[in-house]
Amino acid sequence: MLEVSNLHVKYGNIEALHGISFHVDEGEMVALLGANGAGKSTTLMSIMRLPPPEGPQVTKGEIRFNGVDLLPVAAHILIVKYGVGLVPEGRHIFGNLTVFENLKLATYARKDKDQIEKDYERVFSLFPRLADRRWQRGDLLSGGEQQMLAIGRAFMSGVRFVLLDEPSMGLSPLLMLELFRVLKELNESGTTILVVEQNARIALKYAHRAYVLEAGKIVLEGAAEALADNPEIQKAYLG
Ligand SMILES: Nc1ncnc2c1ncn2[C@@H]1O[C@H](COP(=O)(O)OP(=O)(O)O)[C@@H](O)[C@H]1O
Numbered sequence: 001m002l003e004v005s006n007l008h009v010k011y012g013n014i015e016a017l018h019g020i021s022f023h024v025d026e027g028e029m030v031a032l033l034g035a036n037g038a039g040k041s042t043t044l045m046s047i048m049r050l051p052p053p054e055g056p057q058v059t060k061g062e063i064r065f066n067g068v069d070l071l072p073v074a075a076h077i078l079i080v081k082y083g084v085g086l087v088p089e090g091r092h093i094f095g096n097l098t099v100f101e102n103l104k105l106a107t108y109a110r111k112d113k114d115q116i117e118k119d120y121e122r123v124f125s126l127f128p129r130l131a132d133r134r135w136q137r138g139d140l141l142s143g144g145e146q147q148m149l150a151i152g153r154a155f156m157s158g159v160r161f162v163l164l165d166e167p168s169m170g171l172s173p174l175l176m177l178e179l180f181r182v183l184k185e186l187n188e189s190g191t192t193i194l195v196v197e198q199n200a201r202i203a204l205k206y207a208h209r210a211y212v213l214e215a216g217k218i219v220l221e222g223a224a225e226a227l228a229d230n231p232e233i234q235k236a237y238l239g
């Protein structure tokens with residue numbers, strides 16, 4: 001579904017990704033692991049085509065989605081036409097809007113109005129905490145609830161391929177598990193997922209496959225169980 005080949009990316013004159021290649025098949029949940037500064041967010045921003053100056057500049061390589069070249073495609077088109085959405089790092093929800101309003105806002109470009117009602121119910125059943133707080137302002141939610149709302153919003157936008165940037169950041173171990181269980185459930189019901197994580201342990205528990213990024217290069221890849229058993233991974237990422 002997503003195919004990234006020999007991607008080189010720069011910020012100004014400094015190259016941040018040195019020719020990375022990876023792919024995500026339809027229906028998969030794939031993790032992109034790596035330490036702080038490895039280039040994980042840069043990879044996601046490159047796929048979403050966030051333009052310079054804040055965004056990275058692709059200098060070489062290809063990003064294809066179902067065969068289509070994504071490099072000339074703007075982020076909003078990517079969401080509406082191709083069904084690819086990003087849940088960025090940090091929560092970026094609207095604090096002055098209610099939980100329901102935040103979810104509703106995500107549906108503005110959808111044409112399948114009948115499905116929208118079902119999707120609200122699905123989000124509220126996946127995240128009962130959000131259902132209980134449906135009429136509460138976003139800024140009154142806990143960090144974990146805000147993260148759930150950010151994911152719920154991606155789901156409500158109707159995308160079928162979700163990129164997530166460190167969803168477990170700042171969550172308690174219990175909430176982290178809850179969050180990944182929901183991601184798995186979303187994945188099993190048809191959403192393809194590329195999740196960026198520093199927490200390799202939890203990502204390898206739930207993903208099908210993973211890639212390890214180190215200083216802008218992919219240094220390891222494979223099935224999640226195999227990577228979890230890999231001594232190098234255990235030493236560097238699983239403590
Ligand atoms: N806006 C930016 N301008 C310049 N350099 C950046 C910018 N964002 C990230 N970088 C650099 O690119 C590299 C990769 O960063 P990033 O993709 O944020 O890593 P990660 O998400 O894995 O922590 C780092 O060396 C970082 O300092």
Ligand SMILES: [Mg+2]
Nearest residue numbers: 040041042089
């Ligand atoms: Mg990052």
